[in-house]
Amino acid sequence: MAVYVYAVTLRDHPCRLDGLTGVGSDAPTVRSVQTQELRAVVSDVDEEVRPKRRDLAAHQAVLDRLLEDGTPLPLQFGYTATDDDAVRRVLEEDSAMYLDALAAVQGCVEYNVKAGREEELLLREILDDSPRARRLNEEIRAGATDPRLSLELGQLVAAEVDARRTNTSTEVIRALAPMAREHVLHTPTGEDFLNLSLLVPRDGESAFLDAHAELARDIDAGVRTRLAGPLPPYSFVP
Known part of the structure; x- marks a missing residue:
């Protein structure tokens, strides 16, 4: 099962995801994948992602919730990875880039x-x-x-x-x-x-x-x- 990625945040972002459902016909639970310094907000997806109205709204709802508690680094609609380990690996390998990008938008x-x-x-x-x-x-x-x-x-x-x-x-x-x-x-x-x-x-x-x-x-x-x-x-x- 693939993983749909909504955003990257700092590890200390609250990521209040309770009650949110993600992209996909089965309305999956939204959760986070963490490294030492970063989080990726994700959900499982087992189908081809297309920009349907319901899925676009679900994507935006996750980002709006994150924005309430701090500035996330949003990903464009449709970004997926193979699994949690792949997401975690990208966060670790590109941590300097993500940290710089988050610093540039924090508080905005x-x-x-x-x-x-x-x-x-x-x-x-x-x-x-x-x-x-x-x-x-x-x-x-x-x-x-x-x-x-x-x-x-x-x-x-x-x-x-x-x-x-x-x-x-x-x-x-x-x-x-x-x-x-x-x-x-x-x-x-x-x-x-x-x-x-x-x-x-x-x-x-x-x-x-x-x-x-x-x-x-x-x-x-x-x-x-x-x-x-x-x-x-x-x-x-x-």
Whole structure:
């Protein structure tokens, strides 16, 4: 039977796992495998692990419980080992790496900030602010057939969109990053232009949340920010 691994913690982490059930259709008991300095939080699994809703929720519930008592080093969904001895061997062989990684995140949680902008409103702003873009748009709407007009308008709008997204991203990072121990930029998806993760000390959470609230209130019209957290520090695992 294989072993599913949720996280690595320091040996002195309380690991209050009572009442938790793990990944897998048989809802296995969650437990820990210990070495002299570290623990791995695990459960038995006898099937191929797939990201089903119930299993994703079980994985996250274990990490949320661990986060209540200290910062774990979370593993991504789906990590398995052959047995307890294999887990223990990895902890012992790579103990220096795990201890350094845990030291880097101790006392912190992750917050994620995504930002997007209403494209229709942004295009209207560009036309209002740029006489050249407005003039090109009016000529095209009036029936001008020169393809160079559409090309120039498209290039002008694209450059302006990029510039405004960059400026807003810089504004968000400048406001929030100083309150974090580290920050990481991820590739945004969908309509978002910013996907920012921040490693925030627990004793600075209140100030961080206040700063985000002020930013969301004062940021340009049409820009929306979405805040998720506190989370285990997934983005800061080496």
